[in-house]
Amino acid sequence: MGWWLALVAAYLGFAATFYPAFDVDIRYSPYIAVAALAGIDALIGGLRAAQEGKFKSHVFVSGFLVNTLLAAFLVYLGEHLGQRLDTAAVVLLGGRIFVNLSIIRREWMDRLDAAAEKRHAQSRAS
Amino acid sequence: MGLFVTSASASGQRSEVNRSWWVSLFVLCAILGALLGISFKAQNQIRQKQLPSANYEGLADRYTILKQHSDDSDRTIAALQQQVSRLERAVPNNNGRMAVISQDLQHANFLAGMTEVTGPGIIVTLNDSKKRFPNAPLGVQDAGIIHDSDINGVINELKAAGAEALSINKQRVVGLTAARCAGPTVYVNNIPQTPPYVIQAIGDADTLSTALKLPEGVYDTISQMDPSMIKIDTSPKLLIPTYAGPTQPRFAKPVLAPVSGGG
Numbered sequence: 001m002g003w004w005l006a007l008v009a010a011y012l013g014f015a016a017t018f019y020p021a022f023d024v025d026i027r028y029s030p031y032i033a034v035a036a037l038a039g040i041d042a043l044i045g046g047l048r049a050a051q052e053g054k055f056k057s058h059v060f061v062s063g064f065l066v067n068t069l070l071a072a073f074l075v076y077l078g079e080h081l082g083q084r085l086d087t088a089a090v091v092l093l094g095g096r097i098f099v100n101l102s103i104i105r106r107e108w109m110d111r112l113d114a115a116a117e118k119r120h121a122q123s124r125a126s
Numbered sequence: 127m128g129l130f131v132t133s134a135s136a137s138g139q140r141s142e143v144n145r146s147w148w149v150s151l152f153v154l155c156a157i158l159g160a161l162l163g164i165s166f167k168a169q170n171q172i173r174q175k176q177l178p179s180a181n182y183e184g185l186a187d188r189y190t191i192l193k194q195h196s197d198d199s200d201r202t203i204a205a206l207q208q209q210v211s212r213l214e215r216a217v218p219n220n221n222g223r224m225a226v227i228s229q230d231l232q233h234a235n236f237l238a239g240m241t242e243v244t245g246p247g248i249i250v251t252l253n254d255s256k257k258r259f260p261n262a263p264l265g266v267q268d269a270g271i272i273h274d275s276d277i278n279g280v281i282n283e284l285k286a287a288g289a290e291a292l293s294i295n296k297q298r299v300v301g302l303t304a305a306r307c308a309g310p311t312v313y314v315n316n317i318p319q320t321p322p323y324v325i326q327a328i329g330d331a332d333t334l335s336t337a338l339k340l341p342e343g344v345y346d347t348i349s350q351m352d353p354s355m356i357k358i359d360t361s362p363k364l365l366i367p368t369y370a371g372p373t374q375p376r377f378a379k380p381v382l383a384p385v386s387g388g389g
């Protein structure tokens with residue numbers, strides 16, 4: 001149920017902004033894009049933490065909010081310092097997303113292996 | 127997300143805490159979706175609006191179309207001007223007074239550069255130098271290139287020496303003709319030109335070429351950089367084309383002198 005709820009929520013948010021006919025001020029698109037990336041990172045970080053049994057909902061919520069805002073602020077700051085700090089954010093967040101995803105994938109593979117072994121053991125027993 | 131549930135229940139949280147957790151997850155995912163939606167939309171917008179910096183093909187297309195339009199307009203202008211002169215020639219046969227007026231008109235057209243002109247004169251060819259000027263001072267990094275100032279200098283000198291008709295690369299020089307640089311090209315009568323710039327001038331060939339070759343004059347200035355940049359030839363018979371640009375003034379109106387008596 002959790003999966004579907006999250007997916008539905010994400011789709012609702014997406015639909016509410018993507019389909020209506022209004023013009024986005026393109027000046028803000030770099031901020032929003034990096035904020036979105038930070039959001040994805042927080043979500044996948046939460047997934048990983050849950051998998052490791054270390055998940056704390058307040059850490060997740062605060063991490064999501066603070067990271068998105070911080071990422072957008074970093075881009076803003078970079079623009080004013082004349083440095084491409086958004087690259088730093090993109091590299092870091094993107095890298096972390098990959099790392100977390102690969103950890104999650106390994107964990108799932110382990111579980112699949114374990115399940116297969118279990119089935120094997122059962123069929124042997126019967 | 128199913129994992130969240132297992133871990134949440136595994137860590138023994140109460141269902142009430144659980145519910146508020148679901149609400150916040152829902153809200154956060156909605157925010158994330160909204161952020162993604164806005165980002166997608168912004169990128170779509172950038173693609174659709176074809177911002178110039180991102181879309182050279184579009185610009186090139188538009189340039190071709192505009193160029194075509196302008197060529198069409200040029201042809202229209204030429205055709206209309208031919209028609210005007212045909213009409214002018216057709217009228218006078220009927221009566222003597224019209225013949226005088228028509229002659230005046232022909233003369234005015236000639237003075238204004240609205241007719242082809244032929245006569246002796248000189249041909250000045252200006253071309254960019256093939257030499258490099260690595261030692262040129264910083265201010266003149268574009269040494270060895272013909273600029274609008276060079277062209278205007280030659281034209282001005284020729285006018286002062288009594289040239290009666292002038293053209294730059296087949297563009298007639300009339301009262302309102304401007305030769306000016308815009309980026310790498312020189313525009314004459316708002317038509318882009320490329321080197322070599324061939325300037326034809328009808329007048330006394332000796333006077334004209336002497337005027338250009340005055341000490342410290344235009345010829346000296348240009349040939350000091352590279353003698354191959356300027357070349358002066360004389361010709362016994364030049365043909366200078368008619369002015370082909372627009373002739374309808376938009377702002378200026380003639381102030382007519384009051385007609386006195388006999389007219």
